[in-house]
Amino acid sequence: MKKQIITINGFPGSGKSSTADLVAKELNFKRFSSGDFMRQIALDRGISLNELSIKAETEKEVDNDIDNAVKKAGETEKIVIDSRLAFHWIPKSFKVYLDLSPEIAKERISNNLKTNKFRQESEGQANIDEIYKKIISRLESEKKRYWDLYKIDHTNKNNFDLIIDTNKNNLNQVVDIVVKEYKNWINN
Numbered sequence: 604m605k606k607q608i609i610t611i612n613g614f615p616g617s618g619k620s621s622t623a624d625l626v627a628k629e630l631n632f633k634r635f636s637s638g639d640f641m642r643q644i645a646l647d648r649g650i651s652l653n654e655l656s657i658k659a660e661t662e663k664e665v666d667n668d669i670d671n672a673v674k675k676a677g678e679t680e681k682i683v684i685d686s687r688l689a690f691h692w693i694p695k696s697f698k699v700y701l702d703l704s705p706e707i708a709k710e711r712i713s714n715n716l717k718t719n720k721f722r723q724e725s726e727g728q729a730n731i732d733e734i735y736k737k738i739i740s741r742l743e744s745e746k747k748r749y750w751d752l753y754k755i756d757h758t759n760k761n762n763f764d765l766i767i768d769t770n771k772n773n774l775n776q777v778v779d780i781v782v783k784e785y786k787n788w789i790n791n
Contacts, residue, residue, distance in 0.1 A: 606696050607632075607680045609785055610689035612757060613701030615738045616708030617769045618777060622701060623685040625778040630683070630785075635676035637669050637686035644668065653737050656744040666752060687745060687757045697785045700763040701777070707770050709735040764788060 609626060613619045620636055627634040644665065645655040659665035673686045677693035690698040703711075712734050742758075749755045760766050765784050767777050 604695060605789055606677075606693065607682075607789065608677060608693055608696040609683045609699060609781065610693055610696040611683065611685040611699045611701065611781075612687055612690055612763070613699075613769070614703045614705070614708055614758075615741065616711040617701035617703035618711075618774060619685040619701055621774055622699075622769075622777050622781065623683045625774065626781050626785075627683040629778060629782050630681070633679060633682040635673070635682060635684045635686075637673050637684070637689070640672050641665075641669055653741055653744075656741050656748075660744060660748050660751075663752070666748060688749065688753075688755065690762050691753065691755055691757075697788050698763040698765070699781055700760055700766045702760075702766055702768045703770055705735060705738055708738055712738065 609623075609630075609632070611619050611623050611626075620638060623634060623636065626632070641655065642652055645652045648655065650658070655665065669686075670688065670692060673684060673689050674692050676682060676684050677689065677696070684693070684696075686692075689696065709731055713731050746756065746758065749757050756762075765781065767780055769777055772780065
């Protein structure tokens with residue numbers, strides 16, 4: 604049976620959090636962000652998000668804590684979850700992947716770092732080239748971890764019900780597409 608849950612994954616900087624926030628508001632759903640949860644773990648440990656990703660390659664409790672938080676969120680109906688692995692942990696959810704090229708992602712993340720204090724604290728300041736390197740490093744680290752732990756490629760688009768290029772669609776268009784396709788999915 605389908606769950607009234609939308610799980611959103613995507614390339615770093617693709618707008619997962621912004622999309623999830625607005626979709627949840629539009630549908631009057633709750634909201635959970637594993638990225639915010641992970642950033643808080645990094646802050647609590649006094650390290651950057653990239654450093655936490657690398658530590659997670661050998662410290663399985665990092666992923667266990669995140670995965671357990673996602674699973675717990677998935678026990679709730681009417682929720683939007685942005686998370687790398689929620690599509691896996693909540694297989695009866697409506698699974699969305701937001702796609703974006705790394706070149707555009709680095710620009711978006713750079714702009715977001717200028718105004719997002721939570722992201723600044725967990726990821727630090729960086730120039731555009733450093734941001735690009737961090738994006739690729741984090742993505743490679745996640746791919747390795749998730750494959751080693753679960754034999755999952757979280758970037759394989761075959762795992763998702765809907766794929767949206769967030770460079771070709773602005774935020775409001777992305778939200779409209781997700782809401783429309785979710786309603787079609789849940790009603791069929």
